[in-house]
Amino acid sequence: MNMSIWIIPLMIGFILAYGTWKRVPTYETFVEGGKEGLSIAVSIVPYLVGMMVAISVFRASGAMAFLSSLLKVPLEAIGVPTEIVPLALVRPISGTGALAMTTDIISTYGPDSFIGRLASTMQGSTDTTLYVITVYFGAIGIKRMGNALKVGLLADLVGIAAAILFVTIVFG
Amino acid sequence: MVNLIWAGLFLIGILYALINGTMEDVNKAIFTGAEEAVAVCIGLLSVLIFWLGLMRIAQKSGLLDLLGKGFKPIARKLFPEVPPDHPAMGYILSNMMANMFGLGNAATPMGIKAMEELKKLNDMKDNATRSMVTLLALNTSSLTLIPTTVIAIRMKYGSVSPTEIIGTTIAATACSTIGAILIDRFFYRRSKGGGST
Numbered sequence: 001m002n003m004s005i006w007i008i009p010l011m012i013g014f015i016l017a018y019g020t021w022k023r024v025p026t027y028e029t030f031v032e033g034g035k036e037g038l039s040i041a042v043s044i045v046p047y048l049v050g051m052m053v054a055i056s057v058f059r060a061s062g063a064m065a066f067l068s069s070l071l072k073v074p075l076e077a078i079g080v081p082t083e084i085v086p087l088a089l090v091r092p093i094s095g096t097g098a099l100a101m102t103t104d105i106i107s108t109y110g111p112d113s114f115i116g117r118l119a120s121t122m123q124g125s126t127d128t129t130l131y132v133i134t135v136y137f138g139a140i141g142i143k144r145m146g147n148a149l150k151v152g153l154l155a156d157l158v159g160i161a162a163a164i165l166f167v168t169i170v171f172g
Numbered sequence: 173m174v175n176l177i178w179a180g181l182f183l184i185g186i187l188y189a190l191i192n193g194t195m196e197d198v199n200k201a202i203f204t205g206a207e208e209a210v211a212v213c214i215g216l217l218s219v220l221i222f223w224l225g226l227m228r229i230a231q232k233s234g235l236l237d238l239l240g241k242g243f244k245p246i247a248r249k250l251f252p253e254v255p256p257d258h259p260a261m262g263y264i265l266s267n268m269m270a271n272m273f274g275l276g277n278a279a280t281p282m283g284i285k286a287m288e289e290l291k292k293l294n295d296m297k298d299n300a301t302r303s304m305v306t307l308l309a310l311n312t313s314s315l316t317l318i319p320t321t322v323i324a325i326r327m328k329y330g331s332v333s334p335t336e337i338i339g340t341t342i343a344a345t346a347c348s349t350i351g352a353i354l355i356d357r358f359f360y361r362r363s364k365g366g367g368s369t
Contacts, residue, residue, distance in 0.1 A: 033228025124319025
């Protein structure tokens with residue numbers, strides 16, 4: 001029995017029931033928020049085109065396979081599938097880059113493959129550390145950022161390890 | 173950094189194709205890659221529009237604020253230097269809630285507001301305080317409950333169960349968030365012990 005299929009319908013039901021009870025104009029509010037979703041989706045098109053072409057070129061040339069073959073032995077010794085390495089490296093640096101790589105992995109290996117599930121979990125479970133630090137500290141003019149970068153990157157490492165662990169346990 | 177990686181992928185790819193004799197595949201990849209990227213964005217449209225629309229209802233009805241109140245005791249423990257009734261606390265809670273429900277774009281302005289208030293608490297100095305690092309750590313580990321974008325991509329590529337990764341995502345997120353908090357504490361204690369603030 002898969003619990004996951006219950007989460008989204010129950011949440012939708014609850015949000016709509018609560019909104020109606022609080023007399024929120026639900027449909028109009030939905031449309032208003034949906035417009036924001038539209039502009040987000042449109043604004044990421046150039047990011048994705050740029051990054052996905054770069055990854056396609058890198059892969060089609062055979063360079064990706066070469067890099068993977070170099071890293072294969074040491075990484076598999078600690079239980080990391082090589083196909084996931086490019087994603088793990090890009091995730092803390094570029095959000096749209098990671099999104100493009102996740103998409104690439106899912107389209108190549110299939111969403112329901114082990115690698116596909118691992119990429120999905122990894123993409124969803126950490127955020128782009130460098131982006132977050134740049135935006136938040138940039139906005140308020142912090143120059144000495146203390147341990148922020150170290151903490152963020154180490155937390156990413158924990159997240160990646162946890163993703164591999166849980167996906168192996170649940171779907172392995 | 174992103175610029176270097178991006179250009180590097182192209183340059184290494186083209187150079188490698190030159191040596192490897194795979195230039196024809198590279199040519200094809202340029203066009204299929206671009207086409208695929210646009211197709212993915214169209215696939216994302218449906219889910220982003222639906223989810224952000226729904227979340228706007230949750231926000232307007234006060235549901236997110238209500239949930240935020242439940243997290244106040246946790247937030248107090250995480251941010252001991254912030255007075256509980258200071259405006260910074262309110263922004264921190266809104267930021268946490270927006271993140272949890274996948275409202276990244278709503279979370280960012282709240283997070284920046286919270287940072288501004290934290291800077292006021294630090295007499296407007298330009299160094300990062302412990303609370304700022306904690307807030308940052310919470311945001312970089314991303315406490316997402318529903319990874320909307322990933323679900324949309326899985327749907328587009330014909331997954332039998334696009335949502336099956338919610339469980340593992342929440343578990344991994346919980347680990348990275350708890351990890352972030354513990355690492356943050358560790359560095360803070362160590363620097364305090366060393367006397368170098």
